[in-house]
Amino acid sequence: MVVAEVPKLASAAEYFFKMGVEGKRFRPTVLLLMASALNLDTPKSAAGGIINSLPSELRMRQQCIAEITEMIHVASLLHDDVLDDAETRRGIDSLNSVMGNKLAVLAGNFLLSRAYVAVASLKNEELVGLYAEVVKHLVTGETMQIATTLEQRCSMEYYMRKTCYKTASLISNSCKAIAILTGQTVEVSTRAYEYGHNLGLAFQLIDDVLDFTGTSASLGKGSLTDIRHGIITAPLLFAMEEFPQLRTVVDRGFDSSADVDQALEYLGKSRGIEKTMELATEHAKVAAAAIDSLPKSNHEEVLRARRALVDLTHRVISRTK
Structure with missing residues (x-):
């Protein structure tokens, strides 16, 4: 899908894919499993893989999602x-550090335009509105992160709302898009959305934990990235509930390494990491419950896909990178 008239733009847009570091392919995996999990009306295929049991035209449209x-x-x-002046991403040099900020921004814009061409090709007005909302949420979430007051930076409610926009909206609405393409009821579409929403929140909460507990080698990025950019995440927010004096350090913005070290000391004495893990686990359980509440099916491929989706909720919680 990434085709451009200007070779340099195409190279920039395909940078991560060509380098063989596309990431965990987490979202495509979730969506293709969701497609099979909602394959309620298709007779069981003797050929039988999870994806191969879907009608070919519908499968292609869902792969497009x-x-x-x-x-x-x-x-x-x-x-x-x-925006973050990042030097690395997924264990390699970031695109902006290799080709410059201007080309990186243009490559991102180009990918968004190609995504919307693909959405339009599905000829479904509901999906057009859905993905317009997703992009609005991404922009809103990023703006919330870079334009916060001191009170907002220290608010768990604000943090969770920002996380919904920046991380959960894309996967939740994409799960819903899969259900819409499959012709499911509003109730089933809502269950698909709930799964993606809660899985996305759990994923981000664990990411926030790993920013403190992981290493640059395992994460493919420098650890303590968020705190060094002055971004306050769930572990520190929970730590502040136990140690209100941490707020003074947070308000200074972590411009000095001494402040970072002091914040980490408070975090180590608190249950911040543990409580963030507990919150992530709660969201993972809600995601699993959404799958369990889908309409009953006797098709083995459907049941296998649902088991895999539930298993993903456990893997998200236990991952170390």
Whole structure:
């Protein structure tokens, strides 16, 4: 789908894909499994893989949703790296550090445009509105992150709302898009959305934990990235509930390494990491419950896909990178 008249723009847009570091392919995996999990009316196929049991035309349209989602996700990463002056991404040099900020922004814009061409090709007005909302949420979430007051930076409610926009909206609405393409009821579409929403929140909460507990080698990025950019995430927010004096350190913005060290000391004495893990686990359980509440099916491929989706909720919580 990434085709451009200007070779340099095409190279920039395909940078992560060509380098063989597309990431965990987490979102496409979720969406293709969701497609099979909602395959309620298709007779069981003797040939039998999870994806192969779907009608070919419908399967292609659902694969298109997975591609659209990944293009939007990568576009958001390219833009984030420019905003954050990031030097690495996924264990390699970031695109902006290799080709410059201007080309990185243009490559992100180009991926978004290609994603929307793909959405339009599905000829479904509801999906057009859905993905317009997703992009609005991504922009809103990023703006919330870079334009916060001191009170907002220290608010768990504000943090969770920002996380819904920046991380959960894309996967939740894409799960819903899969249900819409499959012709499911509003109730089933809502369950698909709830799964993606809560899985996305759990994923981000664990990311926030790993920013403190992981290493640059395992994460493919420098650890303590958020705090060094003055971004306050769930572990520190929970730590502040136990140690209100941490607020004074947070308000200074972590411009000095001494403040970073002091914040980490408070975090180590608190249950901040543990409480963030508990919150992530709660969201993972809600995601699993959404799958369990889908209409009953006797098709083995459907049941296998649902088991895999539930298993993903456990993997998200236990991951170390």
